[in-house]
Amino acid sequence: MEEQVYIYALNRRFVDEQDMPEEAQQVMYYSLAIGHHLGVVDCLKVRLQCSLDEYRDWIGLLPKESIAAHKMSRYFTFGEIAIYQEHVDTLARAFSEVGRRPNLSERQRALTDTMMGALADIRREPNMYLMVRSR
Incomplete structure (x- = not known):
């Protein structure tokens, strides 16, 4: 079967508190208060799926030597790309x-x-992000 590329979007987040000792909960709540996501589980859903060849051809349409082409081609180097608000x-x-x-x-x-x-x-929900990866 041909390798598939998936683009996932953050669907929802929740705090994993199951069987967490009180001391650890204190650290988790403090970290959330200061903006870190310790203990937060991100749930992702597939927004886009294509074959590796389709992905290669598609991002090949981006302007050559552009930041966007460089960003999207990093999939081939790292097997994963995170797309955040600053990339939009x-x-x-x-x-x-x-x-x-x-x-x-x-x-x-x-x-x-x-x-x-x-x-x-x-753009509408800055806490959302995309993850490009194979499975």
């Missing part, structure tokens, strides 16, 4: 440029539209 503007501009191309295949247009929707979601 750069990626949205680049994928918007891709989306304006008249010669996109239906699949490339669907991937681009889905990514643009996910980036818009992050």
Whole structure:
């Protein structure tokens, strides 16, 4: 079976308090108060799925030598990419440029539209993020 690439979006978060000693709960609550996510479990859902070849061809449409192309190609080096609020503007501009191309295949247009929707979601909810990975 061909390798698949998934783009997951943060769906919800919860604090894992099960069987946690009182002292550890104190540390966890303090860390949450100061902005760290110790003890927080992120639940992710698949927003986009494509084959490795589709992913390679799709990100190959990004402007060459751009920050966006570099960011998205890091999947091939690290097997995983995290996309946070600070990446949204750069990626949205680049994928918007891709989306304006008249010669996109239906699949490339669907991937681009889905990514643009996910980036818009992050813009509306800054605590949301995307994770690109294989399974």
